[in-house]
Amino acid sequence: MSEVKVPEMGESIMEGTIAKWHVKEGDQVNQGDVLAELETDKVNIEISAEESGVIAQLLSKEGETVQVGETIAQIGSGAAAASAPAAAPTPAPAAVEAAPAAVETAPAAASQLPAAAQASTPAAAGSDSSSAYAASPAARKLARERGIDLGQVQTQDPIGRIRQEDIQAHIQKPAAAPVKAAPAAQASAPAADPGKPHERRKMSRRRVTIANRLVEAQRTAAMLTTFNEVDMTAILDLRNRRKTAFKEKHDIGLGFMSFFTRAVIGALKAFPLLNAEIQGDEIVVKQYYDIGIAVSAKEGLVVPVVRDADRLSFAGIEKQIAELAGKARSNTLALSDLSGGTFTITNGGVFGSLLSTPILNAPQVGILGMHKIQLRPIAIDETTMENRPMMYIALSYDHRIVDGSEAVRFLVTVKTLLEDPEALLLEV
Incomplete structure (x- = not known):
């Protein structure tokens, strides 16, 4: 047996x-x-x-x-x-x-346990409560030396992994009485009228995890959003002139994501704090560009990562995005496809969104939101108005390490590169 x-x-x-x-x-x-x-x-x-x-x-x-x-x-x-x-x-x-x-x-x-608690707190697998928690080897060693129960350690990691700096922060934190959630809050929530048609569905594990991470990102980060708009005339003209030859040569369509990915990389090189993360009281500035591309899948939003995107051509970026999107929709993504990532791009425009505020993909400190392209009257000069294909773009950022002026200039850099696509070849 x-x-x-x-x-x-x-x-x-x-x-x-x-x-x-x-x-x-x-x-x-x-x-x-x-x-x-x-x-x-x-x-x-x-x-x-x-x-x-x-x-x-x-x-x-x-x-x-x-x-x-x-x-x-x-x-x-x-x-x-x-x-x-x-x-x-x-x-x-x-x-x-x-x-x-x-x-x-x-x-x-x-x-x-409630479903949310099961998703966010690893259940004990035996008598050693610490063994059930995801923690780095250095964190486990320090916890054993100091006699600390990993279950009592708070972590800033969105997937609950405990790191050495979390243990050190726990050691330095003054003792405080545990705060218990008031059960009455849930009981007071309005329930569906039993006399009227309704359906009750259990949240999937992935949906619970997504919910927990989004709430955690808003709770732990000082998140702000700045907006701008891009005149897409030059990109649309370039795509119309080059798309047939591009498709024949590379066997992949020339989409918008390759332009935006390269524009983001150019802006990240100019403003490196948008390509960083916070670990304890330190800022880790990453000198590589693994760009997460948000993809809508059946079980919810996932963010597969295009590795070393700064080293890829337009065709290479488009092929990787198409491959990852296909794997997301067929539910065949591997853990390696989702791990890491230094900055994220999300495109609500494919669903018709004109303007939205993207939420940070922690521990990243920046995310760019793309939106629907829409013809709007634009003043070309003091006497001329033209209908131009315009797109609103949004940058959400963690104000703890990114100042507002830096975030605004980052987004202006993205706008400038997109409105002059040929500059992308020089900047990246």
Whole structure:
């Protein structure tokens, strides 16, 4: 009898939800067959059989939260499984006794928590409460030396990873009585009228995570937004003249994102604090340009990253964006596609948005919002008015390290480069 366990999925992911079983008890499987789909905070992961046999028992149900390393199924030999088909639907007492204590206790404990709490707080997998928290090796070492429970440490990381500077901040923080949330606040919220039609849906793990991160970004960052507008005449003219030859040569369309990506990189080089992040009392200025491109997927917004975008041509940027967008919509993004990122671009214009305020993708300190192109009358000079294709652009930034004048000049630089596309070849 072999066990199917939840695999390691990266330092920041400690649990997931069984989204779908592809097998049932009694099914014959071969090594490498996909057994289940696991939904995590970032991506969906397929769990495959490590050896051939018959599914003797499924220990977790669809929709159930499971921990990394937890046994979720058992595979037996064909003869053993076939000899007792009637026992398959009901777990045998011996099988339950043989399962690790974490299998019995972790799902039960997790079920007592609200969905948001399950997504934001790693559930304990055993008697050592610190082991269930995502933390860097340096942070764990310091916590052990100082006798600190990782569960009591607050972190600025949007995915809950505890770092060494979080431990140091916890040590320096004066002791304070724990603040408990008032349960009455939730009870006082208006409920749907039971006499009228309504539908109640459980939030997916990813939607809960997105919600938590957006709220956390607004809570921890001093976020402000500045706006400007871009005359898109030159870019539209260039695309109309070059799009056919570009498509024939590179086998990819010439879109707007390559122009905006290169304009952002040019502005980041001029104003490097927009390409930084805050770690404790230090500013980490990144000297590389991994640009996140927000993509709308079925489960919600995801931000895959175009690596070293400053080294890519227009065609290279367009191809990477198209590949990442396709993987996002087919739910095949890997963790490596989503990790990191120094600055983000989001395009609400594809849905018709004329103006919006983008929220920071923490720990980044800047995000550029693109919007719908719309003809508007523009004064060319004191006597001439023309209808021009105009786009509003928005820059949200963290005022803790980016001053308002710097943010405004960054956005003006983006505008200037976009209105003179040939300058992009010189600036990047």
